[in-house]
Amino acid sequence: MTILLFTLILLAGAFLAGLLGSLTGLGGGVVIIPLLTLGFHVDIRYAIGTALIASIATSSGSASAYVKEGITNIRLGMFLEIATTTGAVVGALIAVFIPTNVVAVIFGCVLIFSALMSFRKKPEAVSDEDVSKLARDLKLNGTYPSGGEMVSYKVRHVPGGYFMMTFAGVMSGLLGIGSGALKVLAMDNIMRIPFKVSTTTSNFMIGVTAAASAVVYLQRGYVSPGLCMPVVLGVLLGAFGGSRLLVKVNTKWLRIVFGVVITFLALQMIYNGINGKL
Amino acid sequence: MKRLFSKHFWADKDVQQLIGKQLRVGVITSSIIVFLGGMVYLYRHGHEAPDYGTFAGVRQGLDNLPGILQGIMQGKGMNVIQLGIVLLIATPIVRIALSVFAFLLEKDYLYVVITLIVLGVITFSMVGGLERL
Numbered sequence: 001m002t003i004l005l006f007t008l009i010l011l012a013g014a015f016l017a018g019l020l021g022s023l024t025g026l027g028g029g030v031v032i033i034p035l036l037t038l039g040f041h042v043d044i045r046y047a048i049g050t051a052l053i054a055s056i057a058t059s060s061g062s063a064s065a066y067v068k069e070g071i072t073n074i075r076l077g078m079f080l081e082i083a084t085t086t087g088a089v090v091g092a093l094i095a096v097f098i099p100t101n102v103v104a105v106i107f108g109c110v111l112i113f114s115a116l117m118s119f120r121k122k123p124e125a126v127s128d129e130d131v132s133k134l135a136r137d138l139k140l141n142g143t144y145p146s147g148g149e150m151v152s153y154k155v156r157h158v159p160g161g162y163f164m165m166t167f168a169g170v171m172s173g174l175l176g177i178g179s180g181a182l183k184v185l186a187m188d189n190i191m192r193i194p195f196k197v198s199t200t201t202s203n204f205m206i207g208v209t210a211a212a213s214a215v216v217y218l219q220r221g222y223v224s225p226g227l228c229m230p231v232v233l234g235v236l237l238g239a240f241g242g243s244r245l246l247v248k249v250n251t252k253w254l255r256i257v258f259g260v261v262i263t264f265l266a267l268q269m270i271y272n273g274i275n276g277k278l
Numbered sequence: 279m280k281r282l283f284s285k286h287f288w289a290d291k292d293v294q295q296l297i298g299k300q301l302r303v304g305v306i307t308s309s310i311i312v313f314l315g316g317m318v319y320l321y322r323h324g325h326e327a328p329d330y331g332t333f334a335g336v337r338q339g340l341d342n343l344p345g346i347l348q349g350i351m352q353g354k355g356m357n358v359i360q361l362g363i364v365l366l367i368a369t370p371i372v373r374i375a376l377s378v379f380a381f382l383l384e385k386d387y388l389y390v391v392i393t394l395i396v397l398g399v400i401t402f403s404m405v406g407g408l409e410r411l
Contacts, residue, residue, distance in 0.1 A: 001327065001328065002324060002325050002326065002327065002328075003320065003323055003324050003325070003326050003327070003328050004320055004324035004325065006328045007316075007320060007324075036330075040328075040330070041330075041331050042330040042331070043330060043331060043332060043333040045333045046330050046333060053363055053366065053367070056366055056367060056369070056370060057305065057309075057366060059370065060301045060304060060305045060366070060369050060370055060373075061301075061305045063298075063301055064298050064299075064301035064302040064305065065298075067294050067297055067298035067301065068294070068295070068298040070294060072294075074294060074297065074377075075389060078377060078389060078392055078393055078396065079392055081374075081396045082392065082395050082396055082399065085396055085399040085400055086399050089399065089402065138388070139386075139388075139389075207369070207370035207373075208370045208371070208373070208374060208396070208400065210370075211367050211368075211369075211370045211371050211400075212371075212400050214367045215367060218341060218363070218364070218367070219341050219342065220335070220341070221334075221335025221336045221340070221341045222335075222336075223336065223340075223341075223360070223363060224330065224336050224340075225315070225319070225336070225340060225356040225357075225359035225360045225363065226319065226323075226328070226330075226356065226359075227330065228312070228359065228363050229312055229313075229315065229316040229319065229359045230316070232309065232312055232362075232363070232366065233309060233312060233313060233316070236305065236309055
């Protein structure tokens with residue numbers, strides 16, 4: 001295989017990853033890791049570097065569109081970024097002491113549990129009760145456009161969501177991924193935010209967490225231009241396509257796609273963890 | 279009270295437009311650079327075989343900004359791609375810095391503080407990360 005053919009195949013794979021990533025709130029980058037390692041036998045360290053860059057591309061690319069449409073809750077994202085960034089620092093610090101394959105197995109189990117939870121629940125019945133004083137004080141309650149009108153929602157369980165976000169941050173620092181899945185679950189299941197708002201706000205936040213660790217990975221030589229070029233371009237095209245689809249797409253299908261992706265990633269994590277590949 | 283509410287609403291809209299535009303400009307600029315670099319890289323190396331099976335790290339000059347810029351002067355496609363990647367990494371960090379000013383304009387001092395905390399944590403993690411190397 002020549003570099004030209006390799007680049008074209010990677011471009012197509014990255015396009016699908018970007019589409020899926022922006023529709024589900026996952027970084028899109030995590031799909032890149034199994035694609036590169038299992039599909040092309042690329043070393044996991046190059047794959048992690050490339051996936052991080054892909055996460056930033058998906059996040060910033062699709063977030064720009066969602067922000068424009070007013071779906072993203074910018075204040076909520078900014079407030080929770082305190083949790084994810086501090087979590088990422090803590091994760092990077094404890095990464096020295098915990099073997100990553102053990103973490104990968106635990107992470108996989110958490111993801112499968114989360115996927116089951118998201119299939120069981122119907123969080124689209126968003127409560128409009130103004131029960132959280134903290135959410136009011138922090139101006140986290142918001143509105144989003146749905147079917148031509150503005151729907152208002154109230155945020156609940158702020159401390160619980162903040163704690164879960166810290167955990168998501170620890171995971172990204174530990175594994176070098178965006179942990180979009182955990183971010184969505186924190187907002188979706190705990191804080192009871194509408195699914196579209198939580199996926200878009202998660203997308204908005206991922207870039208920040210990934211960017212901080214990407215600087216370190218770049219200096220360690222994990223970020224290879226030959227891999228990043230097709231992946232970044234493909235993921236961006238996919239993300240732009242996905243952000244256009246999201247406004248029209250039925251969230252019931254989104255949840256199914258979300259659950260399937262999470263389960264797939266979880267099995268991937270566990271498999272790699274047991275094999276000691278992560 | 280109603281007037282106040284609508285004023286706040288518009289200020290909020292402005293912040294959203296500003297952040298959305300900055301993210302778009304950052305991503306589009308960096309992807310154009312990545313694409314141009316990619317064309318040069320494929321033109322020169324497209325017929326070779328890819329080799330990513332064993333980890334050796336990227337070649338010298340691709341893991342730091344001065345090295346990247348130096349390679350661009352020599353017309354190396356890989357270095358042009360890497361410059362685009364660096365811009366891409368900078369985009370969300372610039373977004374945070376920009377948000378500080380956006381919230382200042384809006385006189386939302388609570389969120390000025392919150393955003394500064396996020397910026398501080400990122401700076402700390404970057405500097406801390408560099409020291410670990």
